[in-house]
Amino acid sequence: MRDPDTQPKFSIIVIGAGICGCASALGLARRGHRVCVLEARPALSELGAGLQISPNGSRILCAWGLRARFEEFVCQPPWVQYRTYDTGETLGKHPRNINSWYEDIYGSPLWTIYRPHYQQLLAESAVSHGAELVFSAKAVKVDADTGTVYTTDGRCFKADLIVGADGIWSKARAGIASCRDIVPIVWDEYAYRCLADRDHMLTAPPTAALSNNGDTNFFLGPSGILLCYPCNQGKSFNIVAPCHRPVNKEAHDTFNPEVDPVELVDAYKDFFSPVPELLSSIKKCVKWTIVYLPDLPTYSSENGRIVLLGDAAHAMLPAAASASNMAVEDAAALCECISACKVVSELKSAVKAYEAIRKRRNDRVWEISMISQRNVSSYTAKSYNDAVAARNEGLRKATEELAEYLKLSSEDRKALQASQVGDEAAIYPSPALLKWLYGYDTITVSREYLRDNPLSQ
Numbered sequence: 321m322r323d324p325d326t327q328p329k330f331s332i333i334v335i336g337a338g339i340c341g342c343a344s345a346l347g348l349a350r351r352g353h354r355v356c357v358l359e360a361r362p363a364l365s366e367l368g369a370g371l372q373i374s375p376n377g378s379r380i381l382c383a384w385g386l387r388a389r390f391e392e393f394v395c396q397p398p399w400v401q402y403r404t405y406d407t408g409e410t411l412g413k414h415p416r417n418i419n420s421w422y423e424d425i426y427g428s429p430l431w432t433i434y435r436p437h438y439q440q441l442l443a444e445s446a447v448s449h450g451a452e453l454v455f456s457a458k459a460v461k462v463d464a465d466t467g468t469v470y471t472t473d474g475r476c477f478k479a480d481l482i483v484g485a486d487g488i489w490s491k492a493r494a495g496i497a498s499c500r501d502i503v504p505i506v507w508d509e510y511a512y513r514c515l516a517d518r519d520h521m522l523t524a525p526p527t528a529a530l531s532n533n534g535d536t537n538f539f540l541g542p543s544g545i546l547l548c549y550p551c552n553q554g555k556s557f558n559i560v561a562p563c564h565r566p567v568n569k570e571a572h573d574t575f576n577p578e579v580d581p582v583e584l585v586d587a588y589k590d591f592f593s594p595v596p597e598l599l600s601s602i603k604k605c606v607k608w609t610i611v612y613l614p615d616l617p618t619y620s621s622e623n624g625r626i627v628l629l630g631d632a633a634h635a636m637l638p639a640a641a642s643a644s645n646m647a648v649e650d651a652a653a654l655c656e657c658i659s660a661c662k663v664v665s666e667l668k669s670a671v672k673a674y675e676a677i678r679k680r681r682n683d684r685v686w687e688i689s690m691i692s693q694r695n696v697s698s699y700t701a702k703s704y705n706d707a708v709a710a711r712n713e714g715l716r717k718a719t720e721e722l723a724e725y726l727k728l729s730s731e732d733r734k735a736l737q738a739s740q741v742g743d744e745a746a747i748y749p750s751p752a753l754l755k756w757l758y759g760y761d762t763i764t765v766s767r768e769y770l771r772d773n774p775l776s777q
């Protein structure tokens with residue numbers, strides 16, 4: 321790596337201050353680039369519930385020196401429990417952070433976090449490294465030829481590079497000729513998203529038991545699956561409840577309406593304790609339309625002036641909980657590529673290197689998210705009984721296999737895992753595939769790529 325003090329600084333506009341935009345701004349600003357983030361909203365969003373930061377994501381945050389700061393905000397569920405909807409019986413119980421399980425296996429912990437905290441932590445760190453955040457700046461047009469972003473209020477911003485991190489309905493993407501006609505696709509399902517208040521959960525024995533174990537819990541039933549895990553420093557429980565229903569086809573800005581929580585209670589009325597007690601405590605609920613992107617022909621404009629990251633490039637289905645992790649991986653890879661440039665004329669080559677590093681991995685994770693979402697859907701479909709029998713058997717078998725493994729010491733586990741090789745072609749969710757997904761070290765991979773494929777002018 322070259323000395324950061326002697327490296328040229330580029331002017332970079334990041335469109336969007338979501339997780340990807342804030343991570344990109346932070347990564348680029350800490351390498352000394354002049355970063356300006358344009359965000360459509362008037363302030364950082366208070367919207368969103370919980371997100372899972374898997375080891376491939378937390379590894380980057382730790383490498384950027386944020387571990388201690390994040391540990392003030394994240395939760396670290398010890399186990400994930402798979403439970404039946406009708407009796408609450410645990411079918412399978414798989415380790416997450418118990419005895420540093422995930423950290424031993426994948427080299428970094430698995431965290432859950434409240435999305436506004438995640439965004440805020442990244443943004444505050446980006447600003448502390450000199451990034452500028454401009455709110456109420458909604459990009460309406462992005463010109464690849466001149467490197468200019470036009471906002472709805474008539475302002476224009478010019479830079480050496482434009483980072484499109486403006487989510488699934490990206491305007492930056494429309495600035496790339498071959499991506500102009502890409503239209504997001506609506507999934508035939510929606511998800512209720514909400515937060516349950518831990519203090520309230522403690523007032524009823526069934527929900528108190530749920531909150532006290534701090535685990536991630538899946539309740540698996542015929543009318544839906546309900547996912548619940550702690551976030552917001554343990555003060556709230558994130559609830560995601562996908563339902564097999566026809567989606568409305570309204571304009572996208574009305575896609576995620578707030579609904580009366582009674583609707584959620586009704587959708588899960590077949591579920592037994594503690595689900596009804598949990599849902600009846602909900603004060604605010606959003607019905608989230610699940611949308612994803614088809615494969616993009618490219619992540620960048622021909623001249624390399626616009627580059628797409630995160631949901632703008634590869635919005636994926638939510639079931640594999642990977643979208644925000646891939647967004648942070650994108651940010652880290654882009655930072656490495658841009659920071660390897662010696663002169664502005666190398667930026668195009670750096671952007672193409674970023675694309676070469678990221679496209680194949682994102683494509684495979686997109687596919688895994690699709691497989692995972694279909695699995696979720698199969699449990700809510702008419703073929704429920706067959707699908708459920710196979711799933712329950714799989715969960716029991718995996719739990720039995722893990723029992724022996726759990727007896728190993730941390731050192732033995734690390735040694736065993738070090739010998740295991742990640743395989744992107746392995747079946748999801750096999751250990752080899754999870755090793756490939758969670759054991760990935762974006763910063764090292766990017767540096768190795770750049771060492772083997774030097775940038776050209």
Ligand SMILES: Cc1cc2nc3c(=O)[nH]c(=O)nc-3n(C[C@H](O)[C@H](O)[C@H](O)COP(=O)(O)OP(=O)(O)OC[C@H]3O[C@@H](n4cnc5c(N)ncnc54)[C@H](O)[C@@H]3O)c2cc1C
Pocket residue numbers: 335336337338339340341358359360361365367368369370371372435457458459460485486487488489490491513629630631632638643644647
């Ligand atoms: C409000 C919100 C709440 C969410 N809540 C959850 C959640 O609870 N759980 C979960 O798993 N996922 C959630 N997601 C999705 C998740 O954050 C993303 O899938 C993932 O983090 C990748 O993020 P991204 O930064 O690429 O895109 P996004 O998270 O979509 O962020 C894009 C950002 O760009 C801004 N923007 C959009 N268009 C423009 C424009 N034209 N000009 C300027 N700025 C623009 C948006 O306001 C937003 O801040 C949420 C997304 C949003 C926007």
